Amino acid sequence: MDKNQAQHQKYMQRALNLAAQPLGLVSPNPYVGAVIVKNNKIIGEGYHHQAGAPHAEINALRNAGANARDATIYVTLEPCNHHGRTGPCTQALIDAGIRCVIYALEDPNPLVSGQGLARLVAAGIKVFKIEAQECLDQSVFLNRIFIHNQQENIARPYVILKAALSLDGKLATQDYDSKWITTDAARQKAHYFRQQCDAILIGRGTLLSDNPNLTVRIDAISKSLIKNPIRIVLLSDFSEITKNLNILDTTLARTLFIYPNTTAIDADLVEMLRSKQVEMIACNLPTLKDNLDNKNKLDIKEVLNILKKLNIHSVLIEGGPAIHSAFLEAQCVDELALFYGARLIGAKNAPSLWDTSNIHALGDAPFINIIETERLDQNVFIHGLMPHIQEHDAQEHHAQEPKKGE
């Protein structure tokens, strides 16, 4: 890499670090950072803080002031060219007299992609894409939820499956004892995923056995920056749903029950739930069941379609085992956040991540793209992306043959 490219990468890396700051707050917008450089010195910086607030370029221009004239701006995403809540960034860059724009990622929205760049070029600004692949990869990864939701005709939110497993892959013992497989270091990290998602989803078993709050609790983030996701429970029936459930406190976060429209609900119970502002959606799914004995009966695609229509762009699936299996079975998982605790549990009947799998040949087992591994105290975190399965695509993911016979 020549010296110029190294400089470019350095400034773009700074812009990427800025972009990542407002953890979970920008949805449904992308994460964007911008750095303005003149005479090899940073004279302005900015990032998009949250939906509705100014874009990264605007913040960086304000930070640089009149000094921005004839400067170069590094921006992690193509500047917008449309009048949203904040006016087009392209015009602001032109007005400020920016001479050169170096960007990482084109706008993933197929309807506007390239228009911002074209507008800048038309105004006589030099426009370059960063050469460093690492920068591009980071911008794609940071905005994976945004990019997913920009796809045309996408009928579901981005789905992250989060699970705590023993080293031998068990979610609980055969008696469903799962408290606690991982230690606090892992659970702290898991809360970052909650912060980044619009919704958390659990099943009836988890609701009743754990009575969770499903709120975000991150020690390192000031309370004012915490954003609790909508809490979604898939319910086949309402027995054992009582007013003592923590999730019914909707002053902490919204709560949404999704249940089959064939389910009878006691009128008093409905009244109680309404009084607590619990949202309820009866779903046209006569066979909705969240237990393992009714595999494939949960129409996960239909549930996700409902969520998409509610403007939920990302869902964190927190289990239990039947829910995990149902989402994997439906091929509706985009990402895995697996936290391994330092235990061996064993037993054929102890639940695992995907007990209903119908995979017989190893070549048909989805091949995960592992993007990150981290040791967290006595836990191991493995972060992966699921393959985007097209029809008959699974067969292309064959195992790597060994170099020599084993």
Next chain:
Amino acid sequence: MDKNQAQHQKYMQRALNLAAQPLGLVSPNPYVGAVIVKNNKIIGEGYHHQAGAPHAEINALRNAGANARDATIYVTLEPCNHHGRTGPCTQALIDAGIRCVIYALEDPNPLVSGQGLARLVAAGIKVFKIEAQECLDQSVFLNRIFIHNQQENIARPYVILKAALSLDGKLATQDYDSKWITTDAARQKAHYFRQQCDAILIGRGTLLSDNPNLTVRIDAISKSLIKNPIRIVLLSDFSEITKNLNILDTTLARTLFIYPNTTAIDADLVEMLRSKQVEMIACNLPTLKDNLDNKNKLDIKEVLNILKKLNIHSVLIEGGPAIHSAFLEAQCVDELALFYGARLIGAKNAPSLWDTSNIHALGDAPFINIIETERLDQNVFIHGLMPHIQEHDAQEHHAQEPKKGE
């Protein structure tokens, strides 16, 4: 840490690095390295290359020559004071005029521990234990097999369980397809474990389905330094054992079949196996079975006792699932080498690491001491030590409670 301690640690670290060089070749001896320092300069270095060859101190003294007089020696293990194949190192240090000995680990053999140090002190040499805990920990870890075997009345070799798992803990699909869960980067690392162990052990299922060689194949090590372990197969019966099995080529390594003495073997088959120098031990175990339907029927402790009597100090358990379960069930595993391939396999009937586990409460699940994690291409390696379970000890390994309710 003061400057002196930092210097001591630096030289001891060099001695530890030297000690680790002869991967797998020193058994049944310990790994030992030595560095001789004078006027803050290394003037001699050495390590124990292999059983029967000179000890580390001797090699370092030879390397330093007459210059060793009045120097300080850093040695990772207490110098020996006994006449073995190579003469006592204490006397050699005294004769060379060494002024100061800094060591990391006392001799773990309770019969001789401290005697070397006492001999040196009696000769007027200054003797210190290194203060840096990291150095001590490294020396203990490097010599964990040696230390295990120095215990009085220990009736079995050190046991390492090696397995390749999917991210959801499966050893194979429900049809027992397991080729290949991990990729070559993981398998290369697994071969280092073979190199370090005196023996590899498999069951009948693995023998027949994989027809393995079970030899060491490490690209980075010269062929002359490869040491193939003894290959041990636990067999309940000899059906399907034919002369075409790769493991019968005993020119590559010794092969040992262990089977119940109630098992009838065809005379021609015995003749064939003998002609190939396959070793056979009929074991007084009427119920020896290597299948899951006969859980607990394999008397693993008895098998290991036989191996110990054959001077086998370490065994690498390579499966399959029934063998892994049997060793875990017998609480005869000291160490785990788990290689996770980037797959999700699923299915309740797909074999996992410990299908016969009888654990119901999470607090009874063994808590592993994770000592190392490593990303190997698209695989994740987790290296752990099993807890040393005493009677009723399991209950002390309770899960860490979370800081706040989940």
